[in-house]
Amino acid sequence: MKKQSLKKLIQTLVLALGAFLLAFSPLASTLTAHAADNQSSVSAIKKRGYIKIAVFGDLPPYGWVNKDGKRVGYDLYLARRIAKDLGVKAKFVQVNANNRVDTLNSNKADLVLANFTVTPERKQTVDFAKPYMKVSVGVVSKKSDPITKVSQLKGQKLIVNKGTTAEQYFTQHKTGASLLKFDSKTQQFNALKNGRAKALADDNSYLYAWVKNNPKYTVGIKQLGKSSYIAPAVKKGNKSLLNWTNKEITKLNGENFFEKDYNQELKPYFGSEVKASDIILTNQK
Structure with a gap:
């Protein structure tokens, strides 16, 4: 092989190797993330x-x-x-x-x-x-049959919204409650009204607002765990x-x-x- 052709081949291989290393390096990932x-x-x-x-x-x-x-x-x-x-x-x-x-x-x-x-x-x-904002997990239930402590949820169905801190809390803490999960706030509150569960857990700040418009219910448990932040x-x-x-x-x-x-x-x-x-x-x- 001629020297000129060999030199050209080596240059091509070096460029290809450099492109390969760059594509899989942390630098490339960083550049891609920044671009996005x-x-x-x-x-x-x-x-x-x-x-x-x-x-x-x-x-x-x-x-x-x-x-x-x-x-x-x-x-x-x-x-x-x-x-x-x-x-x-x-x-x-x-x-x-x-x-x-x-x-x-x-x-x-x-x-x-x-x-x-x-x-x-x-x-x-x-x-x-x-x-x-600050907030805590709270539990709402019927005034006629209020849930005022977590132990009352053992063996009961509890409504939560998927992806919320309430879901995380009751998943991590083994309370004995059976979680009924919904995608939206509308779905979860309708499920509570329809009697599909004993109680509903969510951020206490808007449970207070919900019960004002739904006086048959009460926030029997006002805070679970430490306060969180929005x-x-x-x-x-x-x-x-x-x-x-x-x-x-x-x-x-x-x-x-x-x-x-x-x-x-x-x-x-x-x-x-x-x-x-x-x-x-x-x-x-």
């Missing part, structure tokens, strides 16, 4: 002219569609302010509890504001910004939008925005036993 994240960066959102925000559509008073067909609620009030401060329009993407992470990972949403509780498991798959979430590695959102939460706290949000969107739906300080977080830096 760019479409949800602050600059990309501003260039596009709108931010895609994942919200609930059937969870009053946090996120639902009212009789006039308008999306309203505590999370929607925050979502519209975020879009305004970004200088773009808000485009809402309706989600259920169990597809919030997938909605981010598939780039269908830039930000999740769907009553998303921060957990160690979720931190592995999404990046949470600073929290804006926060906006972005796709893992999206530092641009994460950093901007953290600054936004700090700024809004300084303006007492969340107290105003509570008074307008939540207070009318809660009973007298619930106070703003039970729900909102203040003085975050």
Whole structure:
């Protein structure tokens, strides 16, 4: 073989090897992830002219569609302010509890504001910004036959929403309850009304709102485990939008925005036993 042909062959092999190593290196994975994240960066959102925000559509008073067909609620009030401060329009993407992470990972949403509780498991798959609410798992049941302690659930059916902290709590703690799981909030509350289970477990903050409209029921167990926190979430590695959102939460706290949000969107739906300080977080830096 001629020297020139051999030299050309070696160069070709070196280039091919380099491409192979790059394709399977951590650097390539990082570059690929960053490329995917760019479409949800602050600059990309501003260039596009709108931010895609994942919200609930059937969870009053946090996120639902009212009789006039308008999306309203505590999370929607925050979502519209975020879009305004970004200088773009808000485009809402309706989600259920169990597809919030997938909605981010598939780039269908830039930000999740769907009553998303921060957990160690979720931190592995999404990046949470600073929290804006606190919450605990509660249990609702009939006033005529109330569940006031977990031991009463042994051997009983308990309704939970898939992908929620309530499902996680009763899966991890062996209470003897048989879990009846549903995809949406509407389905789970209808199931309780239809007598398909003894009780229903979910975030106490909106169980309080639900029982006000359904006075035959009571939140017999107001708190299970430690308090958790509700926060906006972005796709893992999206530092641009994460950093901007953290600054936004700090700024809004300084303006007492969340107290105003509570008074307008939540207070009318809660009973007298619930106070703003039970729900909102203040003085975050």
